[in-house]
Amino acid sequence: MSNTQALPLLDADVPEAVAPCCPPLTERPFTADEAETAARMFKALGDPVRLRLFSAVASHEGGEACVCDISDVGVSQPTVSHHLKKLKEAGLLTSERRGTWVYYRVEPSVLAAMGKLLTSTSSAS
């Protein structure tokens, strides 16, 4: 059997806490729980290499990429994998194994929720 055959094994271990959690930052002070959840996502994007990898996945053709597609950020492939794992743990990426490669995809609902956090309520009204 060829090891390039597709074997979709949807990886569903996205942390539940990552679901849209919080009102816009300008609406009211965050509770401790809201701040914990949102800070986890911001922290995941608070590293330059991780942010480059995230934007590489997010902007890749079809909205997904494997490690083989996005290793052009000047760090080793194990480091790339480590950062992708962190992004996955923060719920910003999902992953799916196909054959020998794991494909990463941006979780659009999380991206939208983070964008909404940063929307100014004063400019929206």
Added chain:
Amino acid sequence: MSNTQALPLLDADVPEAVAPCCPPLTERPFTADEAETAARMFKALGDPVRLRLFSAVASHEGGEACVCDISDVGVSQPTVSHHLKKLKEAGLLTSERRGTWVYYRVEPSVLAAMGKLLTSTSSAS
């Protein structure tokens, strides 16, 4: 002379690198420079206490607050001041001294720029 008299001394040391820096994360892979700039802002919001303070300032009446207004997050006032300084260094807040208090205000252009980063180009088109 009363020490409650207003002494507006606009504090203009917002890092220049914080100006809207980057395309949406989904548009194309970030360059190293773009990632450095944007990661600095995300990192500043990647701490739960800092995020609570930021939302407390952002949602406070008039869009500004002094330390005296927002110390209800379970940490000491020096810690609050430390975190506010970090947010200022990241360009997310500006500050202005009036009498005995320093007032913090969210930098709306930076908030808007961060929101734009997280906008999905695919959903916008």
